[in-house]
Amino acid sequence: MRKRKFSRSSSLFKRVRRAIPLASQTFSKSHLQYIQGQAPLFITRGKGAYVWDVDGNKYLDLVNALLPIVLGYQYPRVDKAIKAQLKKGILFSLASPLEYKLAEKLTRLIPAAEMVRFGKNGSDATAGAVRLARAITKRDHILACGYHGWQDWYIGLNPRNAGVPDAVKNLVHRFEYNNIKSLRALFRRYKGKVAGVIMEPMSVEEPRGDFLQDVKKLAHKEGALLIFDEIVTGFRFALGGAEEYFGVVPDLACFGKSMANGMPISVVVGKEKHMKHMEDIFFSFTFGGECLSLAAALATIEEIEKKRVIPHLWRIGRMLKEGTHELLEKHGLHDFIELKGLPPWHIVAIRPAAGFSDLEIKSFIQREMLQRGVLWTGSHNMSFSHGEKEVRMVLNAYDKTFRALQDALRFRTLRSGLGGKPIQGNYNVRAV
Ligand SMILES: Cc1ncc(COP(=O)(O)O)c(C=O)c1O
CATH class of the missing domain: 3.40.640.10 (Type I PLP-dependent aspartate aminotransferase-like (Major domain))
Structure with missing residues (x-):
């Protein structure tokens, strides 16, 4: 596995933070949600289920802009509707x-x-x-x-x-x-x-x-x-x-x-x-x-209806949820890591274990998933662009990540091996 580097993300972060408090507009998209120095912090483009960061790394995106990307990045029908409206006015x-x-x-x-x-x-x-x-x-x-x-x-x-x-x-x-x-x-x-x-x-x-x-x-x-x-x-x-x-x-x-x-x-x-x-x-x-958003909403909702997007989110989400659960069992991690929520949107809920905090364990998983090409913050935000190939890719990454986690817990190397300050918590206090 080629080691992914984040040097441009890290240097850009230092510059941006001088001009923008938090260096982001949203807590959940900021450095607080990513392991320091071991994660991308800026994305330049997306297509379908994938995004590219400022260092040129490609990821399968499980975050999907915190859920709005329900169809996929640069989704043709929606982009066409936006462009057609742009010709008339914003x-x-x-x-x-x-x-x-x-x-x-x-x-x-x-x-x-x-x-x-x-x-x-x-x-x-x-x-x-x-x-x-x-x-x-x-x-x-x-x-x-x-x-x-x-x-x-x-x-x-x-x-x-x-x-x-x-x-x-x-x-x-x-x-x-x-x-x-x-x-x-x-x-x-x-x-x-x-x-x-x-x-x-x-x-x-x-x-x-x-x-x-x-x-x-x-x-x-x-x-x-x-x-x-x-x-x-x-x-x-x-x-x-x-x-x-x-x-x-x-x-x-x-x-x-x-x-x-x-x-x-x-x-x-x-x-x-x-x-x-x-x-x-x-x-x-x-x-x-504002009309570009109205045109995009009409096209998105029409596409959700026509292409039966919601049954797809359920089916593909269920595949990922069940597959992940099986891997947690296989690696003996299911006592403190579980999947909560329904298939179209569910989270990986982590409890402290073996003397390590939930955020340390989450950071370890994130680092390993990022290295395997999955943009991961602990939730499975399904989109229409996630197909069976993408689910297999995530499950393959989880299999290797969970094996590494098992070792890091057993040999107590999790903290020393993190390589950066852990994720710093979530600010959206939910109904749990
Ligand atoms: C359930 C729920 N309500 C309201 C909001 C606020 O929406 P926004 O961030 O678009 O203002 C969010 C955002 O995450 C949410 O998850």
Whole structure:
């Protein structure tokens, strides 16, 4: 195996960090998620399932830009739609009919969607839905379960919450997934004050029994709105998101990430009786309705429908999930490494073992996977460009990586052999 070098990534990182704090725009794409000096930090291009870094190394990408790349990089049909729109213009001084075309499609596909409003980031959609729930109910408190973006209303629940006023932090409270009692306790504590319950309908844990139905019933009994954050589950679990997959329809829902194969667009959807109050609140921005993203979303969703992309994500994801699990068993690692989540998006969950921390073990796996040509941060973000060949390639890399891990644990060389500072944690505190 030719040893991959990251010298350009490392030197560029030093320069970029002088101009850009973090040297990235996103925590999960930054050096904090990669083993220091042993990983690429900048990508120059992507095609299909593969990306190339600034040192010229090629990788099979399991990250897919944190999930938006649902079809693949430079996907012909989507790129063609973007180029065709580019010839007409990017952004106009009035609304474009494309907004209506996409809105009609979404109202046809998503169970909760009778009306829709677009944003750019997932955080626009969740912040808009929360503001709407507050405006409709004339209440202030929000009960949340999952990760919902970078805005003040939510970030009080995240350990990295400097800069958020206490008055705002005190209005949001976390309940536990699959623990209806934790939600009930919060409703008791903030009786008559809760505007909405916002949750990822599923993150990496599956709903037990009637958990989602029970949340909906309880929220409605207490006069609060139920908001599903489908930023991850949307256009992956089913065309209509987790609400279609689990058969529980919320009052409002937020979609983003996978809806435009990488172009920046998100959407708040909901029942007409709620969404019409969007006209009363402030939800408005210069780049709302930007046309390249609308055209990309239409092409992406049409392609997902036509090519039966979602069954593919399930099938190929299941192959990878099951194959990885078999290899963990083969190498005796399954006691502390397991796969959690559903096939279209699942994670490799690691617990500390043999005196090494979870992040040290994760760093070791990452270094070995990168050396074998897989861009890896501990999740399997499946795309339509991942075929059986790609799954075989990942499993082959895991087989060798797990064997090396087994040795590093047995001979206690894991820490000394890392070759760089380990990964420094994840800032998206999820529903686990
Ligand atoms: C479930 C969920 N909600 C909301 C967001 C925020 O989306 P964005 O980063 O596009 O603002 C994310 C981002 O990872 C997410 O995973």
